[in-house]
Amino acid sequence: MATIKDVAKLAGVGIGTASRVINKSGYISEETKKKVLEAIEKLGYIPNETARAFVTQDNKIVALFLPSIHHAFFSELAYYIEDELDKKGYQMMLCNSSGQIEKELQYIRMLKQNKVSGIIGISYNQIQNEITYSMPIVFVDRHIGEIPFVSSDNYGGGKMALQVLKETGCQHVAYIGTYSKTVVTEVEKRKQGFEDAAKQYGINHTIYIEEDPIKDQTAFLNKFLTKFKDLDGIFVENDNMALELVQMALEKNIKIPEELSIIGFDGIQTGKVLRPKLSTIRQPVERMGRSLVELLMKRINGVLVTPAIHPVEFLKGETTR
Amino acid sequence: MATIKDVAKLAGVGIGTASRVINKSGYISEETKKKVLEAIEKLGYIPNETARAFVTQDNKIVALFLPSIHHAFFSELAYYIEDELDKKGYQMMLCNSSGQIEKELQYIRMLKQNKVSGIIGISYNQIQNEITYSMPIVFVDRHIGEIPFVSSDNYGGGKMALQVLKETGCQHVAYIGTYSKTVVTEVEKRKQGFEDAAKQYGINHTIYIEEDPIKDQTAFLNKFLTKFKDLDGIFVENDNMALELVQMALEKNIKIPEELSIIGFDGIQTGKVLRPKLSTIRQPVERMGRSLVELLMKRINGVLVTPAIHPVEFLKGETTR
DNA sequence: ATGAAAGCGCTAACAA
DNA sequence: TTGTTAGCGCTTTCAT
Numbered sequence: 001m002a003t004i005k006d007v008a009k010l011a012g013v014g015i016g017t018a019s020r021v022i023n024k025s026g027y028i029s030e031e032t033k034k035k036v037l038e039a040i041e042k043l044g045y046i047p048n049e050t051a052r053a054f055v056t057q058d059n060k061i062v063a064l065f066l067p068s069i070h071h072a073f074f075s076e077l078a079y080y081i082e083d084e085l086d087k088k089g090y091q092m093m094l095c096n097s098s099g100q101i102e103k104e105l106q107y108i109r110m111l112k113q114n115k116v117s118g119i120i121g122i123s124y125n126q127i128q129n130e131i132t133y134s135m136p137i138v139f140v141d142r143h144i145g146e147i148p149f150v151s152s153d154n155y156g157g158g159k160m161a162l163q164v165l166k167e168t169g170c171q172h173v174a175y176i177g178t179y180s181k182t183v184v185t186e187v188e189k190r191k192q193g194f195e196d197a198a199k200q201y202g203i204n205h206t207i208y209i210e211e212d213p214i215k216d217q218t219a220f221l222n223k224f225l226t227k228f229k230d231l232d233g234i235f236v237e238n239d240n241m242a243l244e245l246v247q248m249a250l251e252k253n254i255k256i257p258e259e260l261s262i263i264g265f266d267g268i269q270t271g272k273v274l275r276p277k278l279s280t281i282r283q284p285v286e287r288m289g290r291s292l293v294e295l296l297m298k299r300i301n302g303v304l305v306t307p308a309i310h311p312v313e314f315l316k317g318e319t320t321r
Numbered sequence: 322m323a324t325i326k327d328v329a330k331l332a333g334v335g336i337g338t339a340s341r342v343i344n345k346s347g348y349i350s351e352e353t354k355k356k357v358l359e360a361i362e363k364l365g366y367i368p369n370e371t372a373r374a375f376v377t378q379d380n381k382i383v384a385l386f387l388p389s390i391h392h393a394f395f396s397e398l399a400y401y402i403e404d405e406l407d408k409k410g411y412q413m414m415l416c417n418s419s420g421q422i423e424k425e426l427q428y429i430r431m432l433k434q435n436k437v438s439g440i441i442g443i444s445y446n447q448i449q450n451e452i453t454y455s456m457p458i459v460f461v462d463r464h465i466g467e468i469p470f471v472s473s474d475n476y477g478g479g480k481m482a483l484q485v486l487k488e489t490g491c492q493h494v495a496y497i498g499t500y501s502k503t504v505v506t507e508v509e510k511r512k513q514g515f516e517d518a519a520k521q522y523g524i525n526h527t528i529y530i531e532e533d534p535i536k537d538q539t540a541f542l543n544k545f546l547t548k549f550k551d552l553d554g555i556f557v558e559n560d561n562m563a564l565e566l567v568q569m570a571l572e573k574n575i576k577i578p579e580e581l582s583i584i585g586f587d588g589i590q591t592g593k594v595l596r597p598k599l600s601t602i603r604q605p606v607e608r609m610g611r612s613l614v615e616l617l618m619k620r621i622n623g624v625l626v627t628p629a630i631h632p633v634e635f636l637k638g639e640t641t642r
Numbered sequence: 643a644t645g646a647a648a649g650c651g652c653t654a655a656c657a658a
Numbered sequence: 659t660t661g662t663t664a665g666c667g668c669t670t671t672c673a674t
Binding site for chain 2: 046049051057059076091113115240244
Binding site: 373376 | 651652653654655
């Protein structure tokens with residue numbers, strides 16, 4: 001492989017000059033520029049990115065860690081993050097943490113090792129002690145100290161779900177979801193918004209939650225369905241769970257949405273092929289992904305930022321009246 | 322940040338010695354080892370990976386490029402690839418090529434720039450001229466010269482689909498899928514296997530294909546359904562398309578599987594929530610992912626390898642009798 | 643506008 | 659077994 005030295009020699013210029021034209025930095029006469037460019041062309045020279053990263057202490061790679069890419073919402077988010085990162089000239093490193101704190105810490109370590117320039121993380125672990133505000137880190141749906149984060153308006157989404165249920169005539173509603181003993185997640189605000197709105201409107205409501213992660217979702221939902229039989233509206237924490245609940249209710253011959261309305265959260269588009277189509281609160285995944293990258297870029301450049309909370313919207317499907 | 326120099330100084334040893342204990346290479350006495358380890362501990366020293374990569378010309382990062390991570394089959398595959406890579410001490414860089422050849426070439430360039438140690442690619446572009454056998458590259462479902470690749474037994478899967486259809490009494494079957502004018506994909510063997518088996522058994526069969534990528538899948542399928550009304554068994558190139566076809570047929574009041582059997586290919590588990598459950602030929606995604614990494618590791622170490630073709634299995638759902 | 647030279651932090655070859 | 663040293667390829671002062 002040709003190096004910058006070869007280029008300089010062939011062009012008959014100094015190594016610094018060659019560097020300058022390669023990086024379009026500083027002053028160079030048109031003439032020398034041309035000579036260098038020709039040499040580059042002739043040698044098929046390609047800068048060694050590793051050497052560059054070494055010198056500049058920045059390798060233009062951002063790490064994304066999330067529980068598992070094999071999950072519709074995350075993979076859609078990852079798609080937009082990568083797209084936006086690419087536009088900014090960065091590559092994306094992907095890590096399925098599977099919830100293991102050790103894998104997450106490994107990536108945080110990479111920050112110190114200069115192996116990544118920044119991190120976008122989706123984590124439900126207790127890692128607050130390992131990170132500081134000075135590190136270029138941005139979280140999704142999680143508020144840790146001053147670390148910036150991006151989320152959708154979970155609280156508003158919860159309220160919205162309640163409102164839809166109420167407006168379509170539901171009398172006794174429920175929230176199904178999870179909670180965490182150890183960390184505070186933005187996701188729990190879905191429940192909060194739902195509950196607050198129910199109280200405000202004086203609507204009968206049941207809260208059915210279990211600690212995250214749920215080992216057996218089917219059993220969890222089944223128990224719910226047999227225990228609460230007089231409900232006519234349910235808001236479920238996420239689409240995956242809502243989807244299973246819908247099928248389960250259908251199998252028990254409960255008419256949806258006539259007897260029971262169900263609203264999910266996320267808006268993952270299993271759309272076309274799913275009957276009945278799920279009514280859900282859609283998160284603006286693309287906006288969130290791009291916004292995540294924008295905040296991170298600012299952090300990498302040492303700029304202060306505040307959290308970005310994006311509005312959600314109700315997507316009417318066939319599981320609400 | 323503390324450097325290896327600081328460690329050496331504090332431990333009162335040479336820089337090379339420090340390096341040796343850090344890398345567990347060469348001989349070191351227990352005593353000096355202890356001193357160095359203590360210094361490392363005291364300074365909170367973490368090796369600069371970028372400097373290491375620069376020196377060793379290997380940064381332990383593998384790039385995966387695929388059309389889009391936002392696709393069930395790819396995201397599952399990516400999940401296993403990352404998992405296996407992690408076990409081997411590598412990180413995974415992810416690139417959504419969106420089919421753009423330029424983005425793919427960019428990653429191939431990174432190989433020369435030492436920015437990635439190897440590539441796992443899913444590509445339908447004409448990039449054969451940009452790669453050579455000496456590069457550590459492994460493809461999925463694509464045969465380019467001597468470049469190693471991993472795929473499932475597409476041909477066998479096609480045969481299998483025909484057999485299932487035949488055994489459940491179908492008389493006039495069809496294959497729906499795509500083809501490419503420019504590249505030869507392993508995927509097309511699904512059709513081949515299906516067709517060959519149909520001929521062999523003397524079964525009436527129709528082939529309905531359009532050039533990839535299909536712009537409007539809905540229109541494509543709709544046209545098919547209105548054109549061919551006397552079919553009783555269909556094998557569709559992939560689950561996504563099969564799933565849409567099922568819904569479409571159902572909407573036209575065609576009874577599935579009584580009047581029409583449909584078999585997909587992939588085995589993406591939209592499982593739990595999808596009714597009717599799709600009968601499909603399941604690719605061993607996990608095995609494929611891990612096998613991809615194994616082949617690539619060998620290539621990185623300069624070892625010769627041959628393609629790996631993994632067996633598929635029929636997963637009976639509710640769309641076949 | 644340009645060239646020379648000093649590192650960046652580390653590994654590996656060599657000498658001791 | 660250990661210390662010294664020569665680079666790896668590049669960017670960036672600092673003179674000129």
